[in-house]
Amino acid sequence: MSRNKSEWPAKVMALIQGGNVAAAIAQIKVAPTVGDITRLQTLAARLPPTPAHIQLHKVLEEERAMLAAPRLHRSP
Structure with missing residues (x-):
């Protein structure tokens, strides 16, 4: 069974689209993985x-x- 991709990028994107960029930046500073950041960059583009x-x-x-x-x- 394959593991689902993290929901983190979509949730942070919802913050951005809701106009709460400051909260999104705070979440980005504690991002779980490089892959999550990369997926969020793709969405934010x-x-x-x-x-x-x-x-x-x-x-x-x-x-x-x-x-x-x-x-x-970061350690898991």
Whole structure:
């Protein structure tokens, strides 16, 4: 039986679409995995380029880079 993908990206995207970008950024800072960040980046790529969304893209990229570093992976 294969494991379902995390629901985290969809839930954070719902925060963004609801206009709560600050809460979404807080969630991104505690993202479970690099894969979750990558899936959220894919979803967020469809957003219009507002100043808040541009900041969101920067945070996503920074967090993805930090989680990709082996020493910073969180234990399960």
